[in-house]
Amino acid sequence: MFDKTLLLQQLHEHLQDDLQLAERALQASHEAATHEQSKAENKYDTRGLEAAYLANGQQQRCLEIRQALQQLHNLQLRPVxxxxxxxxxxxxxxxxxxxxxxxxxxxPMAAGTRLQQNALRVQVISPQAPLGQALLxxxxxxxxxxxxxxxxxxxxxVAVC
Structure with missing residues (x-):
């Protein structure tokens, strides 16, 4: 069956990898937003504005991943x-x-993440999702x-662990 502790470690590594990718994307989008080529050449040139919106979205994504990592750190696995x-x-x-x-x-975090342990695959779902609510x-x-x-x-x- 599954070892939840190992799954937690795997989820932590997955979130850390996601955070590194998001931070690199944030840095690249920030550089694009502040680069001199992003300066508007006329009132219809929105390259700089679009790059700034992208940087803001990447910053929000980094924040969400950090919050998920904090929740994961504080998570107490409940016995059945x-x-x-x-x-x-x-x-x-x-x-x-x-x-x-x-x-x-x-x-409560990382919904949609897919993990694997041995030959078994597991998908993380949120208790706020319709199926999560229905299962509780x-x-x-x-x-x-x-x-x-x-x-x-x-x-x-067929099983609850």
Whole structure:
């Protein structure tokens, strides 16, 4: 099965890599915004303004990653409760009607991140996401459904760790 401590380390490394990329992009966009070639040649020349907007977006991305790293540092992994209900930090296996299984990790940060341990893949989801909200409090054997583009999708909870 999964070792949550190793997954946390992997997630930390992933976020650190993302931060390094974002910081390099921030530096490049800042240099572009302040470069003399970005100076407007006429009132319709918006290169400098566009570069400044990009730099601002990169700065925001760096801030978000730093906040996620801080949340990760403060995160307390919760043991499975006595009833085996899905809660924050739970790893959940869902099986669809075609018996395909997917693992999800309910965390307050880094939603959308995909991790792998041995041959098993896990995707981080947020408790604010519709599926994350629907999973909270469920137990092994419960069913969950969501409407997606007008079509209902169904899964069964097959494991909670």
């Amino acid at each position: 409760d006595q009833q085996g209900r899905v809660q924050l930090t739970s790893l959940v296996a869902l099986q669809d009607a075609q018996e395909q299984c997917q693992w999800l990790w309910l965390l 409090g469920l137990q092994e054997g419960d069913e969950v459904s969501l409407q997606r583009e007008g079509t209902p999708r169904y899964w069964q909870v």
